[in-house]
Amino acid sequence: MVPLVTGVCLAGAGVMAHGVRGRSSQLFGPSVWRGDSRRKAIALSFDDGPSESTPSFVEALRQHSVPATFFQCGANVRRLPDIAREVKAAGHEIGNHSDSHPLCSFRSANFIHQDFARAQRTFEDTLGITPSLMRAPFGVRWFGYPRMQEALGLMGVMWTVIGLDWKLPAADICERVLKAARNGAIICLHDGRGVATRPDATASLEAVKRILPALLERGYHFETITQILCPAT
Numbered sequence: 665m666v667p668l669v670t671g672v673c674l675a676g677a678g679v680m681a682h683g684v685r686g687r688s689s690q691l692f693g694p695s696v697w698r699g700d701s702r703r704k705a706i707a708l709s710f711d712d713g714p715s716e717s718t719p720s721f722v723e724a725l726r727q728h729s730v731p732a733t734f735f736q737c738g739a740n741v742r743r744l745p746d747i748a749r750e751v752k753a754a755g756h757e758i759g760n761h762s763d764s765h766p767l768c769s770f771r772s773a774n775f776i777h778q779d780f781a782r783a784q785r786t787f788e789d790t791l792g793i794t795p796s797l798m799r800a801p802f803g804v805r806w807f808g809y810p811r812m813q814e815a816l817g818l819m820g821v822m823w824t825v826i827g828l829d830w831k832l833p834a835a836d837i838c839e840r841v842l843k844a845a846r847n848g849a850i851i852c853l854h855d856g857r858g859v860a861t862r863p864d865a866t867a868s869l870e871a872v873k874r875i876l877p878a879l880l881e882r883g884y885h886f887e888t889i890t891q892i893l894c895p896a897t
């Protein structure tokens with residue numbers, strides 16, 4: 665028999681794990697993970713850019729006239745400012761994915777605030793925009809998130825399905841995403857790998873090239889995350 669106190673602790677640990685990584689958790693700040701299930705719309709999002717591969721993703725999206733949301737890291741924007749500008753010029757939405765892509769568990773509230781604030785300044789200086797959406801690196805939120813989000817005016821965005829595209833081949837990424845695709849879904853893929861220089865995003869790009877026509881064929885249309893959360897009509 666499990667002693668009562670152990671059971672309570674286990675339950676507590678479960679709540680904590682959900683709070684840190686759970687896509688629907690509000691424990692560490694306001695967060696969304698899907699749009700309206702009554703609308704046949706899907707939001708495609710990309711994390712960890714801009715990278716040297718990002719222009720190929722922008723081109724794949726352009727071929728299907730599809731908008732997306734790019735959660736970029738401030739350090740990557742400073743390294744590749746012209747590519748960041750290209751993403752914005754193509755009409756895509758840009759969100760804050762931190763500055764240095766740190767794992768924020770056990771980090772101080774001040775550290776978390778400073779990292780996201782530095783990225784916000786980079787978006788303002790380089791792109792002339794102040795993002796209103798953010799995604800936590802590794803999907804891990806922590807105690808400093810609510811204060812940081814409130815101070816910087818950032819809504820947290822998780823996902824309905826994540827492609828695991830940093831480790832799966834293109835065929836498996838497609839299978840995961842297409843199986844989970846539904847009305848209002850927010851799809852998370854990656855056009856970079858953290859703040860790595862010249863990351864290999866081949867599998868992600870190949871998956872995007874297959875996923876886009878497959879979902880358009882099913883009758884979905886694509887929106888930015890702001891559009892899918894706040895439909896105009």
Ligand SMILES: [Zn+2]
Nearest residue numbers: 711712801802
């Ligand atoms: Zn990331």
